[in-house]
Amino acid sequence: MRVTINRKAHFNAAHRLHNPAWSEEKNQAVFGKCNNPNYHGHNYELIVAVTGEIDPDTGYVMDVKILKDLIKQEIEIPFDHKNLNLDTEEFKSLNPTAENIVVVIWNKLRKHINQSLDLKVTLYETPRNFVEYSGA
Amino acid sequence: MRVTINRKAHFNAAHRLHNPAWSEEKNQAVFGKCNNPNYHGHNYELIVAVTGEIDPDTGYVMDVKILKDLIKQEIEIPFDHKNLNLDTEEFKSLNPTAENIVVVIWNKLRKHINQSLDLKVTLYETPRNFVEYSGA
Amino acid sequence: MRVTINRKAHFNAAHRLHNPAWSEEKNQAVFGKCNNPNYHGHNYELIVAVTGEIDPDTGYVMDVKILKDLIKQEIEIPFDHKNLNLDTEEFKSLNPTAENIVVVIWNKLRKHINQSLDLKVTLYETPRNFVEYSGA
Amino acid sequence: MRVTINRKAHFNAAHRLHNPAWSEEKNQAVFGKCNNPNYHGHNYELIVAVTGEIDPDTGYVMDVKILKDLIKQEIEIPFDHKNLNLDTEEFKSLNPTAENIVVVIWNKLRKHINQSLDLKVTLYETPRNFVEYSGA
Amino acid sequence: MRVTINRKAHFNAAHRLHNPAWSEEKNQAVFGKCNNPNYHGHNYELIVAVTGEIDPDTGYVMDVKILKDLIKQEIEIPFDHKNLNLDTEEFKSLNPTAENIVVVIWNKLRKHINQSLDLKVTLYETPRNFVEYSGA
Amino acid sequence: MRVTINRKAHFNAAHRLHNPAWSEEKNQAVFGKCNNPNYHGHNYELIVAVTGEIDPDTGYVMDVKILKDLIKQEIEIPFDHKNLNLDTEEFKSLNPTAENIVVVIWNKLRKHINQSLDLKVTLYETPRNFVEYSGA
Numbered sequence: 001m002r003v004t005i006n007r008k009a010h011f012n013a014a015h016r017l018h019n020p021a022w023s024e025e026k027n028q029a030v031f032g033k034c035n036n037p038n039y040h041g042h043n044y045e046l047i048v049a050v051t052g053e054i055d056p057d058t059g060y061v062m063d064v065k066i067l068k069d070l071i072k073q074e075i076e077i078p079f080d081h082k083n084l085n086l087d088t089e090e091f092k093s094l095n096p097t098a099e100n101i102v103v104v105i106w107n108k109l110r111k112h113i114n115q116s117l118d119l120k121v122t123l124y125e126t127p128r129n130f131v132e133y134s135g136a
Numbered sequence: 137m138r139v140t141i142n143r144k145a146h147f148n149a150a151h152r153l154h155n156p157a158w159s160e161e162k163n164q165a166v167f168g169k170c171n172n173p174n175y176h177g178h179n180y181e182l183i184v185a186v187t188g189e190i191d192p193d194t195g196y197v198m199d200v201k202i203l204k205d206l207i208k209q210e211i212e213i214p215f216d217h218k219n220l221n222l223d224t225e226e227f228k229s230l231n232p233t234a235e236n237i238v239v240v241i242w243n244k245l246r247k248h249i250n251q252s253l254d255l256k257v258t259l260y261e262t263p264r265n266f267v268e269y270s271g272a
Numbered sequence: 273m274r275v276t277i278n279r280k281a282h283f284n285a286a287h288r289l290h291n292p293a294w295s296e297e298k299n300q301a302v303f304g305k306c307n308n309p310n311y312h313g314h315n316y317e318l319i320v321a322v323t324g325e326i327d328p329d330t331g332y333v334m335d336v337k338i339l340k341d342l343i344k345q346e347i348e349i350p351f352d353h354k355n356l357n358l359d360t361e362e363f364k365s366l367n368p369t370a371e372n373i374v375v376v377i378w379n380k381l382r383k384h385i386n387q388s389l390d391l392k393v394t395l396y397e398t399p400r401n402f403v404e405y406s407g408a
Numbered sequence: 409m410r411v412t413i414n415r416k417a418h419f420n421a422a423h424r425l426h427n428p429a430w431s432e433e434k435n436q437a438v439f440g441k442c443n444n445p446n447y448h449g450h451n452y453e454l455i456v457a458v459t460g461e462i463d464p465d466t467g468y469v470m471d472v473k474i475l476k477d478l479i480k481q482e483i484e485i486p487f488d489h490k491n492l493n494l495d496t497e498e499f500k501s502l503n504p505t506a507e508n509i510v511v512v513i514w515n516k517l518r519k520h521i522n523q524s525l526d527l528k529v530t531l532y533e534t535p536r537n538f539v540e541y542s543g544a
Numbered sequence: 545m546r547v548t549i550n551r552k553a554h555f556n557a558a559h560r561l562h563n564p565a566w567s568e569e570k571n572q573a574v575f576g577k578c579n580n581p582n583y584h585g586h587n588y589e590l591i592v593a594v595t596g597e598i599d600p601d602t603g604y605v606m607d608v609k610i611l612k613d614l615i616k617q618e619i620e621i622p623f624d625h626k627n628l629n630l631d632t633e634e635f636k637s638l639n640p641t642a643e644n645i646v647v648v649i650w651n652k653l654r655k656h657i658n659q660s661l662d663l664k665v666t667l668y669e670t671p672r673n674f675v676e677y678s679g680a
Numbered sequence: 681m682r683v684t685i686n687r688k689a690h691f692n693a694a695h696r697l698h699n700p701a702w703s704e705e706k707n708q709a710v711f712g713k714c715n716n717p718n719y720h721g722h723n724y725e726l727i728v729a730v731t732g733e734i735d736p737d738t739g740y741v742m743d744v745k746i747l748k749d750l751i752k753q754e755i756e757i758p759f760d761h762k763n764l765n766l767d768t769e770e771f772k773s774l775n776p777t778a779e780n781i782v783v784v785i786w787n788k789l790r791k792h793i794n795q796s797l798d799l800k801v802t803l804y805e806t807p808r809n810f811v812e813y814s815g816a
Contacts, residue, residue, distance in 0.1 A: 177311070217305035643734045
């Protein structure tokens with residue numbers, strides 16, 4: 001009897017899509033406006049989903065307050081009001097596309113969540129574009 | 137060729153998280169503000185998803201009006217504007233966490249929906265916290 | 273050149289609509305399900321709007337972090353996860369309708385906001401019902 | 409390491425639910441208000457989800473601009489501001505229920521998306537009713 | 545001390561923008577896709593705002609259940625699942641633009657609401673286009 | 681009989697709050713995380729409201745397609761995927777707070793909208809913070 005709990009969070013960041021192995025022309029052709037050398041930014045909205053058995057004593061799969069604090073510590077504090085390309089270790093040499101960001105977030109959270117629990121992360125880059133990753 | 141239909145519904149209820157086998161101190165430590173003996177409450181928003189084959193005569197998986205009426209009869213009438221701990225049989229001795237509520241709702245609906253159809257229930261306790269259950 | 277800044281906040285509370293001067297029959301007739309003696313509850317969503325001149329040094333009408341902290345101190349801490357009828361002074365003898373709650377919130381915030389600034393409060397009791405008050 | 413990218417789109421259309429093999433009485437009994445011979449309409453909101461490996465050069469599963477243009481060409485241009493029953497080939501002899509529309513959209517998009525990628529379509533007929541199809 | 549209460553409602557309808565005094569060419573030039581002779585449609589979302597003094601006995605400006613029933617009787621029943629041009633008296637000779645619809649709705653509700661109360665109607669034609677009318 | 685039409689739009693941009701007349705310490709004390717020298721960013725959501733008489737021939741206050749194109753030309757093209765501080769003339773020497781941005785947008789639109797029409801602009805910096813300006 002596995003139930004999924006979901007918690008929403010958010011952070012606001014600047015980024016730029018760029019592949020240093022390519023010419024400026026190719027970067028511009030592939031990434032278009034997202035390649036702006038002066039950066040642009042987004043309100044990233046995050047949904048973290050944890051799936052597991054309900055603990056009969058608490059009625060919880062996982063205490064959502066613990067999940068909220070974990071997201072704050074691992075994701076919001078390092079990424080909020082930051083330039084992802086310049087201010088974070090993770091994206092110094094990894095292109096901060098929504099796809100790469102959601103995988104980085106999943107990996108950062110995975111190591112702090114009990115292995116009996118499944119983890120899925122959904123990341124909204126805009127209200128119209130979002131990505132999902134479940135670790136497989 | 138299986139399609140999922142989804143119907144949204146809602147109910148407003150009071151509840152309190154509490155384990156009678158524990159001391160007040162432990163209840164307070166585990167459930168915090170949610171343990172308030174005078175109760176607090178939520179606008180619960182519900183999404184009921186039913187998956188199955190499309191009937192070629194109607195173009196429906198299931199008539200959504202029937203699903204809407206079923207949710208009203210089984211969930212909204214018994215739970216809306218109620219105190220879940222005091223006014224319902226289901227939570228007299230079951231802690232009304234979001235996880236336990238979603239399983240109760242799933243069980244109440246499951247017995248009225250054709251066995252050839254899959255059922256999933258999503259329950260928003262707040263716009264930031266929600267749970268999902270598919271019966272497995 | 274007056275600009276309005278808006279900040280969203282939220283609290284979850286139980287309440288009951290009841291007029292102690294009336295019979296139980298009249299209370300039931302007027303307030304219906306909202307009169308449940310065991311209480312029900314809502315996720316109250318709040319929008320606080322402050323209008324004034326832009327400070328040319330900061331570019332702010334009012335620092336939204338200060339507004340956020342004020343809402344937390346004056347509204348969220350006293351009302352969140354509370355039973356409005358039993359746990360708050362304001363609604364011990366005042367019926368906690370959405371209309372009365374929004375006026376109470378406005379009055380609590382008004383005394384902490386500079387008199388040169390206008391104040392408006394919007395309170396969502398559910399996503400379908402909300403009230404507004406500007407102090408006049 | 410498979411990631412899902414999602415893109416939202418929308419179109420506004422008129423439709424009518426009707427089975428020409430049935431009497432008017434049976435059509436009215438089954439489809440009710442949706443059988444109105446003069447049509448009614450909806451703002452259809454669409455979420456197209458594409459799942460696959462991240463390309464290490466771009467950091468993309470699929471360029472979302474290409475997906476956006478594909479949805480525009482295949483879905484928005486032929487369906488937006490149209491009467492689905494009268495103005496489209498697909499629904500000349502297929503009842504335009506949400507279930508049938510989502511399958512038609514999936515089939516139209518599937519042939520333009522690389523076979524290594526999975527496709528799922530979610531279609532909101534109203535904010536309260538929506539359907540999902542993954543091709544199986 | 546005037547407070548505003550708001551109630552949301554919705555109806556789904558087909559319509560067509562057309563001025564019979566104009567040529568087909570001019571209708572097409574001005575109304576574009578909205579002039580489709582076979583109609584298109586929308587999920588109209590409605591917010592009805594009523595402003596007045598709080599009744600000290602009830603704590604209500606107006607009983608929201610009465611407002612909800614009034615909207616159902618006057619707006620939802622006549623307009624929901626209808627073709628506004630063909631099925632309603634109001635738009636037989638009035639072009640059903642969002643602007644004209646919101647004025648018609650305001651006029652229909654105004655005559656049933658106490659003259660001491662102010663009335664404002666907001667009508668969403670799509671999530672991106674909406675109109676407002678306060679009767680002045 | 682004045683009606684308001686509203687159109688939603690959006691742009692994604694990077695920015696930094698900074699007053700060059702102040703020391704780094706004072707900038708940090710006043711603007712906090714928003715002062716990050718490497719910038720951060722937002723999905724700005726915009727609502728443009730135009731109020732006027734309904735033209736009896738069209739049923740329009742203003743053709744919303746013209747308003748949509750005007751917002752695209754004047755706001756989306758110059759601001760979308762830009763660094764407001766570095767890439768725009770308007771914010772080279774004006775601190776890009778939400779308050780200042782909404783006034784700049786209002787001024788850019790005002791000169792293209794007929795003087796008989798009123799204009800109001802609402803700008804969401806995040807889903808929780810937004811500002812409004814009506815030109816007075």
